[in-house]
Amino acid sequence: MLVLTRRANESIVIGDDITVTVLAVTPGGVRIGIDAPRDKRINRAEIVVAVGDANQEALHASADASAQEALLAALGRRGPERESSS
Secondary structure (H helix, E strand, O other): OOOOOOOOOOEEEEOOOEEEEEEEEEOOEEEEEEEOOOOOOOOOHHHHHHHHHHHHHHHHHHHHHHHHHHHHHHHHHHOOOOOOOO
């Protein structure tokens, strides 16, 4: 990881087309501006993690539901077992 010190109104340039500028520094945090082409996706890390976690949960729920449906279908094809009455 590259660590740089910047003050308000100072920037860093990433590649040929991305500029990150420190807009303000307050006790509550740092405000930054990012100038990048529209085709570049820019997301906060916690959002990327949350979406990934939600996708994994959905995948597991879907797999569980598919397994249940397959099991029920297999049982349905075999038919319920019944006791014979004499």
